[in-house]
Amino acid sequence: MPRFAVLVGCSPAIVGIRDLIDRLAASDASVLITGPSGSGKEVVADLLHQRGGRAACPFVAVNCAAVPRDLIESEIFGHQAGAFTGASHVRRGRFELADGGTLLLDEVGDMPADFQAKLLRVLETRTIERVGGTTAIPVDVRIIAATNADLSTAVKAGRFRADLFYRLAVVEIALPSLAERPEDVPLLLEHFAATIADAVRPRFAASAVAYLGCQPWPGNVRELRNFVARAAAVHPGCEIDDALAAVLLHGDRRQVDHWLSSGSSPLPMPNRRRPPPIVAAGDVIDLRALLDDFEQAYIRDALGKTAFGVAESARLLGLRRTTLVEKMRRLNIARP
Ligand SMILES: Nc1ncnc2c1ncn2[C@@H]1O[C@H](COP(=O)(O)OP(=O)(O)O)[C@@H](O)[C@H]1O
Numbered sequence: 001m002p003r004f005a006v007l008v009g010c011s012p013a014i015v016g017i018r019d020l021i022d023r024l025a026a027s028d029a030s031v032l033i034t035g036p037s038g039s040g041k042e043v044v045a046d047l048l049h050q051r052g053g054r055a056a057c058p059f060v061a062v063n064c065a066a067v068p069r070d071l072i073e074s075e076i077f078g079h080q081a082g083a084f085t086g087a088s089h090v091r092r093g094r095f096e097l098a099d100g101g102t103l104l105l106d107e108v109g110d111m112p113a114d115f116q117a118k119l120l121r122v123l124e125t126r127t128i129e130r131v132g133g134t135t136a137i138p139v140d141v142r143i144i145a146a147t148n149a150d151l152s153t154a155v156k157a158g159r160f161r162a163d164l165f166y167r168l169a170v171v172e173i174a175l176p177s178l179a180e181r182p183e184d185v186p187l188l189l190e191h192f193a194a195t196i197a198d199a200v201r202p203r204f205a206a207s208a209v210a211y212l213g214c215q216p217w218p219g220n221v222r223e224l225r226n227f228v229a230r231a232a233a234v235h236p237g238c239e240i241d242d243a244l245a246a247v248l249l250h251g252d253r254r255q256v257d258h259w260l261s262s263g264s265s266p267l268p269m270p271n272r273r274r275p276p277p278i279v280a281a282g283d284v285i286d287l288r289a290l291l292d293d294f295e296q297a298y299i300r301d302a303l304g305k306t307a308f309g310v311a312e313s314a315r316l317l318g319l320r321r322t323t324l325v326e327k328m329r330r331l332n333i334a335r336p
């Protein structure tokens with residue numbers, strides 16, 4: 001994420017959220033940020049931190065879905081040397097690292113039940129105990145939680161503690177999907193294009209902007225960001241019209257591959273031995289997420305075209321069936 005996050009958009013929802021962030025930044029109230037994946041939850045969390053009185057102290061994020069269940073306690077609370085096999089040194093957890101600042105508990109809905117109880121106690125006592133430790137360590141941390149799951153349903157189903165939910169959701173900020181705010185698409189295209197080096201920066205013709213404004217964007221703003229990066233990689237420095245945008249977005253794989261491998265693109269191609277910089281100095285791009293999105297777009301496309309035929313899709317994608325199944329599991333692609 002760039003050093004200074006910005007929440008771009010002119011839709012009433014985004015304007016309202018920017019206003020809410022300004023009003024909430026100075027307070028220490030716990031905020032729950034909800035919204036589908038890629039809708040900007042981390043941007044909102046970052047802004048709440050940067051705009052508030054804790055900006056000089058650390059902003060620490062932990063993705064509760066990505067930490068293995070048996071490690072989550074030591075990850076968040078730290079551990080003493082010898083607390084368990086492999087714990088050779090004292091380790092400060094995320095709470096201690098965030099002291100004075102803000103801790104973002106991302107994908108908080110995936111937190112194991114026994115850990116939810118421990119977290120609640122920490123929020124109530126404002127002290128933590130490292131795993132294997134015996135002393136209570138005071139911590140001064142603002143908590144922001146984020147989730148793409150419907151936590152109140154999880155509460156009703158007994159998967160998430162109601163008392164923890166009310167502690168975390170003192171204020172809720174709900175980010176709509178990008179499809180629900182198409183008026184933000186032109187500004188976002190411009191914003192992400194501006195982060196790309198001049199020489200390869202794509203320009204979007206009015207026809208492309210109109211076309212892109214009515215796409216479903218299942219991956220939300222993240223998908224749009226990656227779309228702009230893909231446009232710069234495949235058609236560096238070019239004007240993208242609606243037809244090119246459609247191919248780039250819906251991934252006619254043979255067409256894109258043909259352009260990339262033969263250099264026969266109707267448009268100038270990058271020198272493949274030394275690719276042009278597609279990231280401007282100072283910007284940070286998440287290559288792994290970009291590749292995941294790219295892979296995901298092709299897999300979904302193939303599955304869509306084969307009525308979810310896994311074997312047939314694997315053939316279309318040039319993958320072994322088991323490899324495709326493995327990728328679908330990793331990317332969370334399930335039969336609709
Ligand atoms: N309104 C926005 N303005 C500018 N960039 C945004 C906006 N919303 C999301 N982004 C960018 O899109 C990507 C995904 O956003 P992120 O906050 O990580 O989504 P989430 O946490 O909801 O999955 C990030 O690169 C982020 O900087």
Ligand SMILES: [Mg+2]
Pocket residue numbers: 038041042106
């Ligand atoms: Mg996120």
